Amino acid sequence: MNKLTYFLLLAITLSSCKNKEVKAYDLVIYNAQIIDVESESLSKGQSIFISDGEIVEVRESIENEKFVADRLIDAEGKFVIPGLWDNHVHFRGGDTLVEENKDLLPLFLAYGITTVRDAGGDITPSVMEWKDQIANSELDGPRIFSSGPKLDGDKPAWPGSIKVSNSSDIGAALDSLEKLDVDYVKTYDGNLSAENYYNIIKETEKRGLKITGHMPMSANFMKAVSLGLDGAEHMYYPLKACSPAADSLTKPDLGYGMIEPLIDTYDPELAAEVFAKMSQENVYVTPTLYIGKTLAEILEVDHRQDSLLNYIGPGIQKTYQGRIEGAKRAKASGSKMREKMEEISVRMIEPMENAGVKLLAGSDCGAFNSYVYPGESLHGELNALSKAGLSNAQVLKSSIINGPEFLDLGDKYGSVEEGKTADLLLLENNPLENLQNLKEITAVIKSGKVFTREDLGKMLQDIQ
Numbered sequence: 001m002n003k004l005t006y007f008l009l010l011a012i013t014l015s016s017c018k019n020k021e022v023k024a025y026d027l028v029i030y031n032a033q034i035i036d037v038e039s040e041s042l043s044k045g046q047s048i049f050i051s052d053g054e055i056v057e058v059r060e061s062i063e064n065e066k067f068v069a070d071r072l073i074d075a076e077g078k079f080v081i082p083g084l085w086d087n088h089v090h091f092r093g094g095d096t097l098v099e100e101n102k103d104l105l106p107l108f109l110a111y112g113i114t115t116v117r118d119a120g121g122d123i124t125p126s127v128m129e130w131k132d133q134i135a136n137s138e139l140d141g142p143r144i145f146s147s148g149p150k151l152d153g154d155k156p157a158w159p160g161s162i163k164v165s166n167s168s169d170i171g172a173a174l175d176s177l178e179k180l181d182v183d184y185v186k187t188y189d190g191n192l193s194a195e196n197y198y199n200i201i202k203e204t205e206k207r208g209l210k211i212t213g214h215m216p217m218s219a220n221f222m223k224a225v226s227l228g229l230d231g232a233e234h235m236y237y238p239l240k241a242c243s244p245a246a247d248s249l250t251k252p253d254l255g256y257g258m259i260e261p262l263i264d265t266y267d268p269e270l271a272a273e274v275f276a277k278m279s280q281e282n283v284y285v286t287p288t289l290y291i292g293k294t295l296a297e298i299l300e301v302d303h304r305q306d307s308l309l310n311y312i313g314p315g316i317q318k319t320y321q322g323r324i325e326g327a328k329r330a331k332a333s334g335s336k337m338r339e340k341m342e343e344i345s346v347r348m349i350e351p352m353e354n355a356g357v358k359l360l361a362g363s364d365c366g367a368f369n370s371y372v373y374p375g376e377s378l379h380g381e382l383n384a385l386s387k388a389g390l391s392n393a394q395v396l397k398s399s400i401i402n403g404p405e406f407l408d409l410g411d412k413y414g415s416v417e418e419g420k421t422a423d424l425l426l427l428e429n430n431p432l433e434n435l436q437n438l439k440e441i442t443a444v445i446k447s448g449k450v451f452t453r454e455d456l457g458k459m460l461q462d463i464q
Contacts, residue, residue, distance in 0.1 A: 023067040026051045026448050027422070030062050032075035033430075034416045037082070037400050040393045040432060048080065050422045053137075053447035057418055071450065078442055079430050080416055081396070083114025083423035085403030086142075086378040088233060088286045088362025090369065092121025093319060094159065097367060100313030102130065104366075104374045105141030106459040107311055111375030112438060114423035114446050115403065115413070117362070118146035119213075119233065120186045122160025128180065137447065140459065143423070145407060147186035148177050150213065151200060157190030164192060167199050174203055183407060186233075187213035194219035201227040210407065212284070217255050220246075225277065231284040231360070231406065235345040238278065238285060239263070242271035242348075259337050263344045271351060279356035284406050286362040289345055289384035291372045296338040298327045298370060308373040310464055320370035350389035360406060361385065361399040382435055392432050422448040 027050040034043045049057040049067075086108065091101045101123060108116060118127055127146055133139035150158060151173055154165040162173045177185060185204050187197060197219050204211040205228035212231030215221060221232070221241040232238055236259060240246050245265040249258040278285070294301075303309065309317070330338065353359060363377035372380075378399070385395045404413035412421050428440035444451040451459075 023049075024051075025049045025056065025067060025069045027071045027073070027445070027450065028062070028067070028069040029073045029075050029080065029424075029426075032078060032080045032426075034058070035079055035081045035430065035432060036415060037393060037396045037432075038415065042079075042430070042432075046080075048416065048422075048424075050445075050448045053422050053449075055416065055418055055420050055422050058416060073426070073443070073450070075426055077428075079427045079437075081425050081427065081431065082400045082414055082416060082420075083425055083444065083446065084112045084378060084438070085115045085117070085361070085399045085413075086113050086363050086365070086374075087117045087360040087399070087403045087406070088119050088288060088364050089116045089374065090121050090364070090366030091118055091123055091127050092158070092160070093316060093367040094122055097313070097315045097319075098123050098126045100316050101367070102126070103311070103313060103463040105130070105134075105139070106456070106463060107308075107373070107375040108142040109140065109375075109444050109446065109451060110456045110460055111379060112425045112441050112444055113142050113375060113378055114425075114444065115143040115145070117183075117403065117407075118144055119362075119364075120147045120150040120158070120161075120188070121366070122149070122158065124148050124160065124180065137449065140446075140449075140451075142446070145183040147184050147213075148180045148182035150186045150188040151192070152188040153191035153193060153196070155191045157188055161188060161190070164196050164200065167196065170196065170199055170203050174200075174207060174209070178207070178209075184210035184212060184230075187211065187215070189214040189216045192216050198224065198227055201229050204228070212286075212406075215240075217258060218250055218252065222274065222277065225281050225283055229281075229283060231286065233286045233362075234288050235285070235341070235348060238274060238348070238352075239266065239341075239344060241274045242266050244270055256337075260335075260340060263340045266344060268351070271348065272355065275352050275355035275357050278352075279358075282358070284358045284360050284402065285352065286360040287345060287349060287385070288362055288364045288381070289342070289349070289388065290377055290380035291364040291369055292338065292342045292345060293384065294372055294377075294380075295323055295327065295370070296342045298324060299331060301371075303371045306371060306373070308376055309371075311460065312373065316367045319368045322368055323370040346384075346388045349385060353390055353394060358402045358405070359385065359390075359398045360402050361395070379435075379438060382438070386435055392435055395435060396431060 029048040131144040150161040152161040215237040243265040401414040424445040426442040429437040431437045
């Protein structure tokens, strides 16, 4: 008699015993090898008991146990880790692209991503609807945490942003975000002034809100950190603080034109001081290395045969042209900014990690960000962080542990233990040994619901 048959017969027998208390679970995974990313340890022969989307208990052998379960999974030889987090994605493109954005949700699950952090766009009502539907198990997709609309100046870089022209606009802007029940605040730098940027940080600090995003290049990054900035999206802003020439380069009309001079004057000793302060103030950084490389090489790489392009709707594909045209203009002007920014960003990663700065793995996938495909691109980011010098455990931590901790949710996510949300991956091999093993997925478990490899394949077929 195999183990599965034994447990099923045991469950049936026990369920008929009216005088005995028999525990019931939605899902039980047994014979699992559980990976603790924080300690880099492996626990063999573990059983994971799950009900109502939560891990109820984790312990060793379940031989001779009295329980019933709707589903049993024998994880013999398999490895279990928490689901991956993509900490920087975008759902956007206006009302005409809502359905194409929605169709991207299964791609995240297919690549083991059970949670995404939406970094702002112009279809917030739809995103919030999906967020609720996913939370209520009415829609299959990754858990969504969202910033809602970005905060920008009176001439926003992106549609859907909230305009902050002066300090009197800030309270109303944050009121509107709180009414939307956003999970954090995201600033942008279309033409947001340095003074309004500082005041937004001050006000979010008063309200107990998390704030990250882009910084106006006219602003001082270390001042923002001292005011309570929680995070930086991309490497431009910490870079500015690492150049002794930053103040002299800060001119009203220069903007991102100062990036190349900042790179050329990067000072490792000053950077060490900056990173130490960032660590002390618990400032998180989302490097987005993968998109930097993808866009830097966009004119050299032929993406027309990309297999994942088949899952991207025609409307979103059309938005990819903007980055291509921008790269052509940069090439014509002789600019090497993207290539140089990619190089310095990689160079900054290991010193940041060693200083204790918490890094967040984020892909920046979404409409307008050409050929940065949902799901696959997070794996590209994890590999880029590895090539930049991080250990496999540090890379995994940037997704699985630091993502929840940024949102103060470490008590619900980040490990496989009692009381944590049942977002799990069953893998064929150990990703601590090789990050490529993250792609060898046997099953994705989202809030206790099991998606086998076959289930995920069918979901992808349905969106083609």
